Amino acid sequence: MAARLQTAVLGASGYSGLELAHLLARHPRTNAPLLFRRSAETVESALLPSIPGNGKTNGSRAVRPFSWSALKENGVDLLFLATPHAVSRELVPEAVARGLRIVDLSGAWRLKQEEHRAIYGFKDSSAQTAAELTERAVYGLPELKPNADQIPSAALVANPGCYATSIILALAPLLSAAVVDRDRGIISDSKSGVSGAGKEPTARTHFVSVADNFSAYSVFGHRHTGEILEQLELTSPEFTFTPHLLPIPRGILSTIYVYLNREMNVDEIESCLQDFYKGKRWVRIFPAPSLPEIQFSVHTNYCDLGFCLASDHRRLIIVSCLDNLLKGAAGQAVQNMNLMYGWDEAEGLE
Amino acid sequence: MAARLQTAVLGASGYSGLELAHLLARHPRTNAPLLFRRSAETVESALLPSIPGNGKTNGSRAVRPFSWSALKENGVDLLFLATPHAVSRELVPEAVARGLRIVDLSGAWRLKQEEHRAIYGFKDSSAQTAAELTERAVYGLPELKPNADQIPSAALVANPGCYATSIILALAPLLSAAVVDRDRGIISDSKSGVSGAGKEPTARTHFVSVADNFSAYSVFGHRHTGEILEQLELTSPEFTFTPHLLPIPRGILSTIYVYLNREMNVDEIESCLQDFYKGKRWVRIFPAPSLPEIQFSVHTNYCDLGFCLASDHRRLIIVSCLDNLLKGAAGQAVQNMNLMYGWDEAEGLE
Amino acid sequence: MAARLQTAVLGASGYSGLELAHLLARHPRTNAPLLFRRSAETVESALLPSIPGNGKTNGSRAVRPFSWSALKENGVDLLFLATPHAVSRELVPEAVARGLRIVDLSGAWRLKQEEHRAIYGFKDSSAQTAAELTERAVYGLPELKPNADQIPSAALVANPGCYATSIILALAPLLSAAVVDRDRGIISDSKSGVSGAGKEPTARTHFVSVADNFSAYSVFGHRHTGEILEQLELTSPEFTFTPHLLPIPRGILSTIYVYLNREMNVDEIESCLQDFYKGKRWVRIFPAPSLPEIQFSVHTNYCDLGFCLASDHRRLIIVSCLDNLLKGAAGQAVQNMNLMYGWDEAEGLE
């Protein structure tokens, strides 16, 4: 039997990093991952607040201060970055130079176009290196054809944003089939659980602020907009995206509104989705009139898609659900790892 | 000092009826309301499960089986119906014939156009009486001009639906100013707390089904669509409305998408809203870029409105919040009563 | 008509201070309160995150940096301190010297016995002044006889802790009647909503930490233990108190276990409670076998009491519920103000 892969997770004390650590610990092809954090002190992951669905580990597992030498000494081949984008932007050049393969869960390397990167305000020490890496980075949404082809040989996989995954997977089949009236505009009204806002305690994530409440935020200005536009080849005025904060720990539901450019019926829509995702393990199409709900995909790596067609056969609503920490982050990162090493896409995710 | 008005509430054991009973019990112009239910047995309201925000009354208050004679004996002048629409449809003809004034919280009398009523499947004993009452019924949204003029003298006020109130109040100023590109379509993505689904225990309202979950329902088929179309004078293809179920007890937030028919700036939008609701006590306009959240209006009779304008000056998002049991039901019913009897719109609602 | 009282609230941006500001703004005997905070910058209370049940105020109201001169210029007679105990401990000596009357919502002045104060670690600039004020301070639980007698003339009222209020009110009648077997121990297993933990965002108050969770904390070490022991004249080994954190915004339920020193029946227990609270406006006794629930008292100033007696007529469980921000903090502070100025205990609280 082949030797197991040695991985490391930097940022293992955040929600996505913790979820990733749990997935890798159970993955049949990998050793227990090395866990790192940017802070100078070592903490026991067993003492970290857990999130629903992740049992406290039975023995403790150290999350240690990050160092390149520790990676080398332990023979790490694949490094996951569950870090803020500025940290990923800073570390990836050296990591690639050291011959590591990388799955980066931040927004640092997802965008090809400068106009979309501006919102992140990256400060690169070498503009040329950054440009080269931007070119080489592969957007890690394996259900889309060009990505699926490039992931196996990629040195740097830019794992997609959680909202972006839910929206791109819903729209790609219809845009690919050229049945959308883009001039009338596409709208995604998206709702996310609180773990999407990160583990940092803030006034906005305080229980009393969230419970019994619901609110829109970052209207016309959310960072994921850029990657959605790029992947779907849309222009800014064609696409409107409104994120909202749900009083639940995890899960995303996007309600997506499109106008068709010709009259279609339910079977045609269903075929369009089914054909596009034929053989894709982690997308489920709900037969009309059933619709996905957040509970169905939480704690799984599925992106669930369903739809409703108006009686005018022109107005279409797609409902897309996923777990923001799995298909929207750590699960998709493992799915990308599986493809990078030639394993079955589902390994360690069932 | 003038004698206090005697009111009665039929359906006082439901959420809206209970909320109404509490408001009327504290109203400075009304006696303690008589409380009725359609069932044959008397229950103590003190034993009814309370909803958040409604303290258990100190001392019990009987909710008795309904009878016309009890209304007469107690000198009831105004009858509130917090009943299913079929019950309201059945009782209102006799109530009007007996000289009672009525505020009906159901959907029974809100719709003037037959095509919109079809979804309710009304079965009237006298089609002619029903037609006459339909004609006489006044839609009880007092912030709209024609309604405000007719409510004071109305015998039958059809209290608006909760979703409808949140949507109509958001859109009326812009449609009235004729700045909306109706051809591109108007979308309301609306989210409601569970009390909007009624007190009947069902698989859908079970705690385990709702908590940690979020789902769309009645897509392209919600009953409130008709009254929104009628009040805003829209055609069906111009308006899309998707309700969702939020894991919170009460509150509605509607995220409403419109395309403007000319470029506008933030000040123009704000003026449009401010001017339309000048002097209106129960609508609050949030200055951009602040947006209402459900917590701000819950347990109040306010409808809160805010908006965001895209940098293209064409795409506009309006966020509208209210408490589905107050401005969306019982509070608005009291507001209508105040106008019917010439009192200040805010009496008993602060 | 008498002139209205001018009050001020220091700490008006915390949960209790905000609730107090709302109550005072509506109180028929007081002017709008002056709102202060210890920080140097002025904020608009309208921009502060609201808590469920507190509507956003319609115009803004400034919360200004605190100064003694502002109190004097505005003729403030009564100062509410909704501040950390160290701040209250520091400010009260000067406030009393300036002739102000004070209701302090912190734990600074509740304790007469040094052994119970130790846990707070007070640092007084003048030990003698602190000792004198400790002597003069009146524990503001108006349902207990000695307090009720002293509050009207008190210069300094130490408003009780939220847990303490729920527990003392449950036990006082039985201990007063000397029917409790204190040797077998009294246990209060208490559960509180998250607003009791304050508005500071921490890992512990993060939505994801609280939702879908439940936990005990400060076992055998909660600060409120001292005031419970003092008010009920219990020794430490006789009383065990375990606080827990509930995934709800507000409300406390204490399940209290006592062994009776003789066999009693349900009627005797009920009489014991009813007699003790005869004429007390803000305590409700639930007739057996009905029990209070958190929903019944939230958003009210009531403390609700119910009980169950075992078939051995010896084991008694008392369930005590209240809203930690009202009867457990701001509501009780207003109740104390009412008594300090000779008004009806219920003014501004209904």
Added chain:
Amino acid sequence: MAARLQTAVLGASGYSGLELAHLLARHPRTNAPLLFRRSAETVESALLPSIPGNGKTNGSRAVRPFSWSALKENGVDLLFLATPHAVSRELVPEAVARGLRIVDLSGAWRLKQEEHRAIYGFKDSSAQTAAELTERAVYGLPELKPNADQIPSAALVANPGCYATSIILALAPLLSAAVVDRDRGIISDSKSGVSGAGKEPTARTHFVSVADNFSAYSVFGHRHTGEILEQLELTSPEFTFTPHLLPIPRGILSTIYVYLNREMNVDEIESCLQDFYKGKRWVRIFPAPSLPEIQFSVHTNYCDLGFCLASDHRRLIIVSCLDNLLKGAAGQAVQNMNLMYGWDEAEGLE
């Protein structure tokens, strides 16, 4: 490799049955289970409302009307009953007669003593058969010595109640070590998520009744009391148990109060727990002063135990947490199956 075991689940549309179906479908030693319900109509489990943590199955799985012949035709060896106790009481005699082995998740066969069974009101068709089966039934709590010895050869395993599991596992080590002052009384103040109340929609499980609320129920009268008394060999006055309903979907936390009959220190308590559960896979002892929280054990088969000792070295509080649907029901049922067939206790549960 050995042939896989064929199992069946009756009651597969309830919460415990659904959870069990998911566990068995993934178990390495069993075929996909046959799923049955008592109703005459077949439903697709994929259409059943899911609970958090249970993804919708990919592809539907029929839950068919129950018949003995279907069991026989499919070679079922082990039958799980996730049925109401009356149904289990009725079916088990025939199942045993047919040579099936049974794990019953209801309360039908847990109790040896008539006085404890009375509360269930069993109606047996043959009193003699019922008495024989009562004698043969093994209480399925494998961490207790006598049970562990008998489970491997048992024909009928009575799977413990969820509350009972959390309480018995916490108290067994201390009672076994005879360090508890039983005369002073043992108290368990227990709190459960709503799935423990079953899937039937009732006024009590309605979202609006549960959310933002907390309440005690079945005080001095909960059915699990009998099995706790029997397993721990306690008399009724020695043990007080109060269940409460938490506004969360799943999880139990019991706060258990005991008085020690001699002074002990923290290390002695910890050793007492550690020694008792040495080698037991599914009990975790938290080192003092850390305490388990519901989040740590939810979605796992662990029972987590922690404790606090008062400074008087006499008062001890044990906190016990588990997932009511796993270690409290379906997980423990699989653990029992593992022991019945000589497999590792952890198979299919990690």
